[in-house]
Amino acid sequence: MKKLSIVLLLAGLLQLPQTLAATANIGVIAYAEKPLKLIRATTLYTVGAGTRLQGGDILQTGAAGIQIEGLASATLALGPDTRILIATNRTAAQINLLDGWLKLQPVPGSNHTNLAVTTGTLAFTVTQSASVIHVTPRQTEVFVEDGNQVVKELGAHGKGDHSVNLGHEDFAQRSAGGALTIVARPEQAFIDALPRQFLDPLVPLGKKTPAATEPKKERDVTYDDIEPWVISPLNLSQQMLANRFAPRLNDPTFRQAVKINRGGVLEWELELLRLERRKNAH
Template identity: 30%
Template sequence: MFVSRRIFTLSALGMVCTIAHAAPAGPLLTILDRDAFLLRDDARLALAEGVALRPDDILEVPAQGKLARLEYADGLSLALGPGSRALLAPRLKGDRGGARTYLLAGWVKLSAPKGVAASVLSPALDVATTGGTIVLAVRPEAAQVFAENGEAAVRRPGNAGAVQVVKTGELLGLAATAGAQPELANRPTQAFVSTLPRAFMDALPPRAARFQGKEVEPQKIGPLSYADAQPWLDAESVALRRANLPRWRPLLRDAEFRRGLAAGLKAHPEWDPILNPPPPKPAYR
């Protein structure tokens, strides 16, 4: 298979607006095939079609799940596949600000209408498009970006300024090994196609209008546990972990959550001064 690399700068592409932009209002969950779950505030909830989602919501589609499709007011749709964990509207700043979601693991398909710019972040690759349809896969062995339609601007977190363009039909892969470099193929590999969620192969019609005027509430399953939060507390991105401190801090009132944080402090050292604040300085007269 032909493999090449094309690397450009942001200024040359004029794509700054596709990487960092203001995130719109939260989406509606309009298609749910099998179970999916929501972590919101201090609760774990079961999702249902018609639920309105918010910034800071964390969505989980288990491995046995199939599809959770979200629709935004600007016409953009975002679908999560099996084994996905995604944070909506992550609180990151700078060139990673304004993203629709942060995909910690799993599959996401983003379809943007003509003229609509959107981006998706992940531990290995950040992806942006204007009016395109892209698929991002984040798995233990590799991260991959497929441009189904239109162009995708892809950047590695921490690699300021360098953007790689993925054109319609191309697949960009980055192996999860030290020193690996992105490889661009002119078509998707058989291995990628065989693992692509089946629901991603269909063009799904918009359904948001069906839920206008309806208030659908997610059903509470139980309290949000340390185990629920741990994948995010231990995330590789220090910036993401720090940005999420306000989200998790209210859960310190739960003794089990606090014990979990303390036991795993090496994986999230930013919690040390919160769990073990320094003694107050003595007052001098």
């Protein structure tokens, strides 16, 4: 019964809208080795420790590792070369992990069913387990450091009804198009590549977190900035993406890139049509 409840909860979480209408803060970058990139709305920023996060934020760590606190009562760490999109609604949050390293460690004694993670091929709600997830173009790997974790296998369109229960120190892999396989211990290649800060339990910084800082604007996003998300295996809503980045269609270079790369995709064609109508109205 418990497993069924988790699966049903996950099914609801995966339908989350990908942005938050209000600009409420949902967590904070408590630690950052180096400045990193953030895409908020249609703007690219440079940010660091102390930055308050919002629904719809896209984080790109580059060479830096970071720690996030206050997101659905969990502590998260991102390794180098990692990209996530944080989706939210009024009661839940979802981490869309495009590539790289993610470590999740729930705050003891709290209810974590309002936080979900998806990699495109796997999805789960955060329970009392501490887990490490690694995503590459070739495969997704999950290591349950502590506790138990129910993981759901997703099909080509982001849906699936097959779930697997991973136990303490289980290591699972899933290649594109393949089934999830479980082995007793992580492969040596996984251990060798594991970010150094993932080797120990995450220690929340709490009051040691730096004061809030304003993101430093670099520029408006280009199509190259958002293309990895537009064509990703995460099954993100094209309607959401087209609507979010429609203001950038006023830029001729961005508009031409969309016509070349998204021409024929209904949601983007509609935004292009709306732009033409607005121009003709003047």
